[in-house]
Amino acid sequence: MIVAVKRNKxxxxxxxxxxxxxxxxxAGYYFYMSAEFEAKQKLELEQKKAMELKKxxxxxxxxxxxxxxxxxxxxxxxxxxxxxxxxxxxxxxxVVIVCELNTNLEALMxxxxxxxLTKKTLNEIIIAIDVNYIVESKLNAS
Numbered sequence: 001m002i003v004a005v006k007r008n009k010x011x012x013x014x015x016x017x018x019x020x021x022x023x024x025x026x027a028g029y030y031f032y033m034s035a036e037f038e039a040k041q042k043l044e045l046e047q048k049k050a051m052e053l054k055k056x057x058x059x060x061x062x063x064x065x066x067x068x069x070x071x072x073x074x075x076x077x078x079x080x081x082x083x084x085x086x087x088x089x090x091x092x093x094x095v096v097i098v099c100e101l102n103t104n105l106e107a108l109m110x111x112x113x114x115x116x117l118t119k120k121t122l123n124e125i126i127i128a129i130d131v132n133y134i135v136e137s138k139l140n141a142s
Contacts, residue, residue, distance in 0.1 A: 065135065069095075072134045076127075079107040086124065090131070097127040 073095055077085050084103040089096045099105075103125055108116055117128040 068138045069131065069134060072138070073097075076108060076111075076129065079111060080105065080127075093131045094128045095131060095134070097129070099125045099127065101125060
């Protein structure tokens with residue numbers, strides 16, 4: 001027995017049409033996803049630039065803070081007299097200056113007033129100056 005199947009032109013047309021539709025869907029999806037990916041990359045690049053700018057700004061602020069603090073410590077040491085200073089330390093948020101016992105502190109007291117806490121021991125004088133006070137005074141001056 002022989003079975004003959006007739007195919008008409010409509011079936012071929014629908015077959016090619018469905019194939020073209022599937023290819024068009026994949027092409028549309030590809031272009032849509034590439035646009036999404038490009039937008040995502042742009043956003044990440046902008047965020048990265050913003051982070052670098054913020055990091056650079058923070059570094060500059062730290063450098064300025066350090067310069068301000070060191071210059072203020074130098075001024076305090078000059079007011080006391082460098083030959084009288086044993087050592088200078090920064091502990092937490094205080095600048096601690098250890099001096100000899102016979103040091104004249106009047107110039108330092110005129111500059112810092114009650115912000116310079118002093119303590120006399122048997123062997124030395126310990127002076128503590130608040131770092132926050134130094135930074136606030138420099139920010140208000142500029």
